[in-house]
Structure formats: C-alpha cells, structure tokens
Amino acid sequence: MMKTAKKIYMFLLFAFLYAPIFVMIILSFNDSKSRTIFTGFTFKWYEQLFSNEVILKSLVVTLIIAITSSIFATLLGTLAAVGINRMKKLPRKLVLNISYMPVLNPEIITGVSLLLLFAVVKNYTGSWVFGWPSLFIAHVTFNVPYVILSVLPKLRQMDERLYEAALDLGCNEKQAFFKVVLPEISPGIISGFLIAITYSIDDFVISYFTSGTLQTLPIVIFSMTRKKVSPEINALSTIMFVIVLAILLLINLKDISDEKKLNIKQEA
Numbered sequence: 001m002m003k004t005a006k007k008i009y010m011f012l013l014f015a016f017l018y019a020p021i022f023v024m025i026i027l028s029f030n031d032s033k034s035r036t037i038f039t040g041f042t043f044k045w046y047e048q049l050f051s052n053e054v055i056l057k058s059l060v061v062t063l064i065i066a067i068t069s070s071i072f073a074t075l076l077g078t079l080a081a082v083g084i085n086r087m088k089k090l091p092r093k094l095v096l097n098i099s100y101m102p103v104l105n106p107e108i109i110t111g112v113s114l115l116l117l118f119a120v121v122k123n124y125t126g127s128w129v130f131g132w133p134s135l136f137i138a139h140v141t142f143n144v145p146y147v148i149l150s151v152l153p154k155l156r157q158m159d160e161r162l163y164e165a166a167l168d169l170g171c172n173e174k175q176a177f178f179k180v181v182l183p184e185i186s187p188g189i190i191s192g193f194l195i196a197i198t199y200s201i202d203d204f205v206i207s208y209f210t211s212g213t214l215q216t217l218p219i220v221i222f223s224m225t226r227k228k229v230s231p232e233i234n235a236l237s238t239i240m241f242v243i244v245l246a247i248l249l250l251i252n253l254k255d256i257s258d259e260k261k262l263n264i265k266q267e268a
Contacts (some may be wrong), residue, residue, distance in 0.1 A: 025234075026038065026238070030045075038190045058219070060198075062216045069136050070139075070200055076144050076152075081147070081151035081188075082181075084096060087145075100145060109236055135216075147189075154188035202218065204218035
C-alpha cells in the first residue's frame with residue numbers, strides 16, 4: 001500500500017512540474033495561435049522562428065553574454081574559492097557571508113544598484129556606454145557566488161595531503177595545482193559553470209536594468225507577452241528545453257560511464 005502511495009505521489013509531483021512544459025511543446029506544433037485548442041499539426045512556427053530577426057538577434061546576444069560571462073565567472077569564482085579555502089577561520093566566515101549576499105539579495109536591488117553604478121561611471125568618465133560591457137559585468141557579478149558555492153565543497157572534501165605529497169614529489173605549486181587540485185575539484189567547476197550559464201540565459205530583472213539598448217531573449221519575451229505569447233516563443237522554448245535535456249543526459253551518461261570504469265579498476 002505504501003509503495004503504491006509513493007508511486008502515485010511521485011507521478012503527481014512530476015506531472016505538476018513537467019505538465020506545463022509538455023503543454024508548451026504540444027502547442028508549438030499547433031496549426032493555430034490558440035493556446036487552448038489543438039487544431040492540427042504543423043512546423044510553420046519553427047519556420048517563422050528562424051526568419052524572425054528580433055528573436056534570433058536577442059538569442060545570439062543572450063548566448064554570447066551567457067557563455068563569455070559564465071567562463072569568466074567560473075575562472076574568477078574558482079580562484080576565489082581556492083583563496084577562501086586557504087583563509088583562517090574568522091576571515092573565511094566573513095568573506096563567505098559577503099560572497100553569499102548577492103545570492104540572498106533580491107534581484108531587483110542588484111539590478112538597480114548596478115544601474116546606478118554604471119550611471120555614475122558614465123557621468124565621471126564620459127565614455128561609458130550601456131550595452132555589452134555593462135551586461136557582461138552584471139552577469140559575471142551575480143554568477144561568481146554560485147561558482148564559489150559549487151567549488152568550495154569539493155575543496156573541503158579533498159585531502160590536503162595530496163597537494164603536499166605532490167610538492168614533496170617534485171612539483172612546484174603551479175604544477176601541483178593543475179595536476180592534483182584541479183582534477184579533484186573539476187566536478188564542482190563544471191557544476192558551477194552549468195549553473196552560471198543557466199542563470200545567465202534565464203535572467204531578466206538584472207539584464208533589464210543593465211542592458212541599455214541591447215535586448216536579451218527574456219527581455220524580448222517579456223515585451224511580446226504584453227500583447228500575446230507568440231507560438232514562435234513556444235517553438236524556441238521547446239528547442240532550448242530539448243538542448244538542455246540532451247546536455248544533462250550526456251553529462252549523466254558520462255558520470256555513469258566514469259563510475260563503471262572506476263568500479264572495474266577497483267575490482268581489478
């Protein structure tokens with residue numbers, strides 16, 4: 001009885017979480033613009049999507065900002081996590097609390113604060129222009145804490161004697177970091193990068209305040225929803241969902257494969 005109840009509960013939970021996504025996918029193939037009635041199967045919204053310059057341009061802007069800012073945030077966050085991990089107890093707690101503030105802070109406060117900062121810089125320098133630089137800096141700013149949160153646990157789990165042993169065996173500090181520390185914390189770095197790129201693609205509030213004349217995909221979707229959600233957005237969302245799902249499946253399959261190889265080596 002309990003097993004049946006658990007299965008029903010899990011089914012209802014997943015249905016609640018994923019039913020809206022499946023409805024969106026189905027409506028992306030709907031022949032009409034109706035959001036409630038399926039009148040026929042068609043690919044025309046996907047065809048119109050790839051001819052819509054506004055959506056495609058905003059998608060390119062979003063991907064460029066997401067990839068570049070996530071790479072930079074991952075590098076900066078990883079170095080910050082290594083530095084924080086080596087601090088003494090009291091300053092480490094203080095720095096960690098400061099690092100967590102952007103995560104706990106409401107996005108609208110972060111967006112307005114960055115807007116005011118960029119406005120002040122522009123007034124004093126006279127050369128600052130809102131757009132690519134401001135959007136890039138804003139995305140790096142809110143992504144760095146998530147990378148730190150992902151990398152720090154891996155650093156704490158790592159046996160410090162491995163690093164010391166590498167130094168004793170002839171490695172300098174740089175070689176010991178790249179050959180010993182980096183492979184140990186690489187799962188945390190990859191997780192931090194994936195979280196950063198996800199938040200960057202998804203962000204609306206901070207981008208809205210700091211993008212200037214640039215339009216990211218969430219901003220374009222928001223402006224379109226003031227009238228009516230176009231089926232082209234359903235098509236684009238479906239493509240993005242399938243890509244993200246494929247990436248997650250590949251990562252999980254790789255982890256399963258690596259775990260099997262590790263078990264085989266241990267048995268041998």
